Amino acid sequence: MYKIVNKRQLNATVTMLEIEAPLVARKAQPGQFIIFRIDEFGERVPLTIAAHDKEKGTVTIIFNNVGKSTKMLGQMEVGDALADFVGPLGVPTEMEGLKKVLIVGGGTGNALAYPIANGMHKAGIEVDMIAGYRTKEIVILEDELKNSCTNLYLMTDDGTYGEKGFTTVKLKELLDTGKDYDAVVAVGPPMMMKFVCEATKPYNIKTIASLTAIMIDGTGMCGGCRITVGGERKFVCVDGPEFDGHLVDWDELIKRGTFYRDQEQEANKHVCRITGGVRQHG
Amino acid sequence: MVNLTTKKNPIPEQKPLVRNKNFKEVAFGYSEKTAINEAMRCLQCRTRPCTKGCPVNVRIPDFIAKVAEGDFEAAYQIISETSSLPAVCGRVCPQENQCEGNCVRGIKGESVGIGRLERFVADWHARHSKPEDAPKPAPSNGRKVAIIGSGPAGLACAGDLVKQGFDVTIFEALHKAGGVLVYGIPEFRLPKDIVQREVDKLLAMGVKLVTNAVIGRSISIDELMDEEGFEAVFIASGAGLPQFLNIPGENYLGVYSANEYLTRINLMKAYRDDYDTPFRVAKRVAVVGGGNVAMDAARCAKRMGAEEVYIIYRRSMDELPARKEEVHHAQEEEVIFRLQNNPVQIIGDENGYVQGIECVQMEMGEPDATGRRRPVAKPDSNFVIDCDAVIIAIGTSPNSLIRTTTKGLQANKKGCIDADEKLQTSREGVFAGGDAVTGAATVIKAMGAGKKAAQSIAEYLYAKDNKSNGGTDK
Numbered sequence: 001m002y003k004i005v006n007k008r009q010l011n012a013t014v015t016m017l018e019i020e021a022p023l024v025a026r027k028a029q030p031g032q033f034i035i036f037r038i039d040e041f042g043e044r045v046p047l048t049i050a051a052h053d054k055e056k057g058t059v060t061i062i063f064n065n066v067g068k069s070t071k072m073l074g075q076m077e078v079g080d081a082l083a084d085f086v087g088p089l090g091v092p093t094e095m096e097g098l099k100k101v102l103i104v105g106g107g108t109g110n111a112l113a114y115p116i117a118n119g120m121h122k123a124g125i126e127v128d129m130i131a132g133y134r135t136k137e138i139v140i141l142e143d144e145l146k147n148s149c150t151n152l153y154l155m156t157d158d159g160t161y162g163e164k165g166f167t168t169v170k171l172k173e174l175l176d177t178g179k180d181y182d183a184v185v186a187v188g189p190p191m192m193m194k195f196v197c198e199a200t201k202p203y204n205i206k207t208i209a210s211l212t213a214i215m216i217d218g219t220g221m222c223g224g225c226r227i228t229v230g231g232e233r234k235f236v237c238v239d240g241p242e243f244d245g246h247l248v249d250w251d252e253l254i255k256r257g258t259f260y261r262d263q264e265q266e267a268n269k270h271v272c273r274i275t276g277g278v279r280q281h282g
Numbered sequence: 283m284v285n286l287t288t289k290k291n292p293i294p295e296q297k298p299l300v301r302n303k304n305f306k307e308v309a310f311g312y313s314e315k316t317a318i319n320e321a322m323r324c325l326q327c328r329t330r331p332c333t334k335g336c337p338v339n340v341r342i343p344d345f346i347a348k349v350a351e352g353d354f355e356a357a358y359q360i361i362s363e364t365s366s367l368p369a370v371c372g373r374v375c376p377q378e379n380q381c382e383g384n385c386v387r388g389i390k391g392e393s394v395g396i397g398r399l400e401r402f403v404a405d406w407h408a409r410h411s412k413p414e415d416a417p418k419p420a421p422s423n424g425r426k427v428a429i430i431g432s433g434p435a436g437l438a439c440a441g442d443l444v445k446q447g448f449d450v451t452i453f454e455a456l457h458k459a460g461g462v463l464v465y466g467i468p469e470f471r472l473p474k475d476i477v478q479r480e481v482d483k484l485l486a487m488g489v490k491l492v493t494n495a496v497i498g499r500s501i502s503i504d505e506l507m508d509e510e511g512f513e514a515v516f517i518a519s520g521a522g523l524p525q526f527l528n529i530p531g532e533n534y535l536g537v538y539s540a541n542e543y544l545t546r547i548n549l550m551k552a553y554r555d556d557y558d559t560p561f562r563v564a565k566r567v568a569v570v571g572g573g574n575v576a577m578d579a580a581r582c583a584k585r586m587g588a589e590e591v592y593i594i595y596r597r598s599m600d601e602l603p604a605r606k607e608e609v610h611h612a613q614e615e616e617v618i619f620r621l622q623n624n625p626v627q628i629i630g631d632e633n634g635y636v637q638g639i640e641c642v643q644m645e646m647g648e649p650d651a652t653g654r655r656r657p658v659a660k661p662d663s664n665f666v667i668d669c670d671a672v673i674i675a676i677g678t679s680p681n682s683l684i685r686t687t688t689k690g691l692q693a694n695k696k697g698c699i700d701a702d703e704k705l706q707t708s709r710e711g712v713f714a715g716g717d718a719v720t721g722a723a724t725v726i727k728a729m730g731a732g733k734k735a736a737q738s739i740a741e742y743l744y745a746k747d748n749k750s751n752g753g754t755d756k
Contacts, residue, residue: 023500037457043558044457044550068558084457086494216550219455219496220681221465221522222542226533233526233533238683252533255634259535260560267558 001081002036005058010140013065014108015074016050022057024049024087030119031093031210031242034059035218037084038072044216045069046237048112049088059087062111062140068267089218090241093119093185094208100126102174102181103149104167104196106188107133112210113187114141117148126150128174128181132167132192136160167192168199175203183208186245190254197245209245211236214259227253285322288391293398298614302584305469305553308611312395312402314352321349323387324394331384332396337730338365338438342381342396349399358407361400366441366484367434367729369408369476372401374467375726376605408479419488423447425743428512430497430684433461434725435518435716437480438732439739440489446740450488451512453495458549461520463725465549466541468578470585474548498687503712513746514711514739517699518732521678521717527570531628532674536564536636540571540579540675547582563587564671568639570594570625571675572601577608579673580617591617592667596624596644596657620667624659628672638666678722688712696721704738705731713738 006018024034033048045067051060065074073082093116101120105113110131121127127149133139135158146152153170154162163170171184183206186196193209200207213225213236225236230247234240294310295301301308312320324346332342341360348357361368377383377397385393425448429436432454440450458464460477485491497503497519506512524539526532546552552561567583569576572595583591593612595602598621602609613619623641631637643663646655685693692700692708698721699714701707707714715731717723 023495027500041557043560084494086455086457086496087500089496089499216542216545217456217522219499219522219683221524222545223524223526223539224542226526228533233528238681252634256533256535260562263560263562267560 001083002085003081004076004078005056006060007078010062010111011138013074014062014111014138014140015065016060016062016111017073017076018053018058018060019082019085020057021059021085021087024059024085025052025054025057028052028059028088029092030095030115032088032090033218033241034061034085034087034089035215036061036073036082036086038069038076039083042072042083043069044084044218046089046212046215046218048115048210048212048241050111050115051118059085062108062114064108067264071268086218089237091239093242095120095123095125098125098182100179100181101128101183101185102171102179103127103129103185103187104171104192105129105131105145106167106192107138108140109188109192110141110145113185114144114148116185116187116210117145121148128179129153130155130167130170130174131162132157132170132188133161134158166195168195171196171199175200175205181205185210185242190250190257193245194250194254197248197250201246207245208242209248211241211243211248211253213237213253213257227256283322284325285319287323288387290323290392290395290398291316291320293395298611299616301470302581302615305585307473308470311405312398314354314406317349317354317399317402317406318352320395320399321346324350325386327386329386331386332381332394335380335382335384337380337726338371338733340365340381340400345403346394346396346399349403354403354406355410357403361403364733365729366438367480368400369404370434370463370472370480371726371729372397372399372404373472373476376724378606380726408476417483417487419486420445420447422449422488424449426451426510426512427739427743428453428503428506428510428515429518430503430515431455431461431518431520431716431718432459432481432491433518433520433716433728434463435520435718435728435732435735436461436516437484438729439516439518439715439736440484440732441487442733442736443739444484444487444489446736448740448743449490451490451492453497453501454491454493455496456549457493459491459493465545466575466578467725468544468548468582469553470581471578496683498683503684503688503691503709507711513743514713516705516732516735516739517684517707517712517714517718518716518728518735519681519684519718520728521680521722523679523681523697524674525677525679526674527625527676529625529627531630531636534628534630534636534672535634536562536671537628538671538673540569540575540673541678543579543673544575544582547586553586561586562671564669566590566592566667566669567671567673568592568594568667568669569673569675570639571677572597572621573603573675573677574605574608576673576675577604577612577617579675581612581615583671583673584615584617588671592669593617593619593621594623594625594639594641594667595619595621598622598646622657624657626664629666636670636672638668639672640664640666678717680718680721684718704741705735706738706742711742713742
């Protein structure tokens, strides 16, 4: 079992949990992910590793309480334990040769962008970051992000906090002012990443997208996470999760991500708000 | 007294149109009386050809003799000497190509039902064994061996090593032990509590199991050997990487690898309401492939509520690689065989959902240089089978994770790890066997490899001792 040792609510729906998982903590690197399962009856759900502590043997995950499993997870408390927690999975973020990088995060994606920003920052790479949110209420990790980059451009769609506008607006502005980034990293909803990639294309800047996909095992076995990159079939779990965003078939990826949406909505109705993560059987 | 009936005792089964709506086991198994009757069909011939067909060398005539005497526990003990998974083998081995294929009774009539008897003996033992009969751990020799993968090869290897006192740890990437026995083979062919029983037996004997450990990611083979004190490693990671057809439309919604489809159902129990596993029920399912995995997927699709299920295979019935018994079961369960057809593309709607699969009819071409006739497409014979799900079951190959994260481990072009006849790899102390070496094969061949690896590992470690003693007398 994998015990929850720390819990922090980052906004109304985004939760941060620190979990005892020494085998994962030992090897975790920025860009990698884990798969958790709450209990015997749970799904296997992939989540990006937000932070890890080798000494304590803990791994931190940040997630939006949107699906049945994440809602149940969000209702678990310090001292509760998950049945399964496996990782680190996926290829770590490629940092070699990078000197100056712009990271673009959207919504909860900022939680996933954080370990990449932090990892690059620690590796001596100059990091600028655009963190976009829908509105002020859902802004997360502002201090952490600030401490992981040189310039943080905080944006809200409605202008209630930071600058008003989408991340792509700021992105074009920075690129137009002649900031010469070696690479742009996009982390967020697929639609946002698609637009980031479209925006950087004319500038011919290498753009890395950190993808999420439907998967079961996370080791290349199910093939559920397959996508098309540069005309070739790739598995997000073992070939990724980071890919050259200019080569990703975004429309296909976005469609594939919706396959279980109806089931998800149905399952969502059945999360018990009283027992939370603890399932009651019999 | 020999029973000279030329036919095997039939095994009682659920009725086809009942069982194709549930996940309970298809066959019920022999009664004691039927088992004794069947055992008496064995001639106890001196040449024992059946044993030569068994990859794990079960003393078949000896255990059958005990069944004939009604001493079922003694029969179990004989099987257990060489096989660590009798209840599994009795169910999923292709006996017709192995022990039963060699049986003298098969020349004029049907062979002895060796598989059915093995299954009976294992189930009888499970029903009658008491907790105090549970195997006890052997005295430990303190020497650590790591086994990667808890499928049939890994479990067989672990069983043989722990009996000799080795300190065995199995590392499993998934959350449950059993490998293909739990994620691949469906409940109605191999109930999962039987697999669990075999795993529990190994744990009782002292085998350690670490689930959620992805070797190559969570920890590498080099770290296991250099930092964790494992003196030998057995790679039994199977062939888990699904192959696709490489035709247009394979990424439409509703196209699955057989691995994904079966894992959702078997490991993640999508057929049970109390599990959260998401699953979309399809009305018309096309399964591409003709092996046992294709049959499993098709029969699962029926049970998950599909109205029509098709097997699409490019050769004819005679060449279907699946076991005859599985094909027969699938036919009984109203799976529709569309043979000598080859898919050319999958068709989807504007939202990317599968609508159909376009195939071309095949016929046998002229013999090639090797004399084998290959199927070739008939010109202008394309047609579409309407369906809302397609399952690709055309084979698997070994996962690259271990070979790419282990220094000096050599593999062939197909990604299969190189191992010699003793299953020694290019790395000292590292052995490999089962599907990871051969590519996708059978449970029993993997078990045979597991046993061989156990023997080689024991020999290797004893030889290492002699070497480090420097030949001096001690």
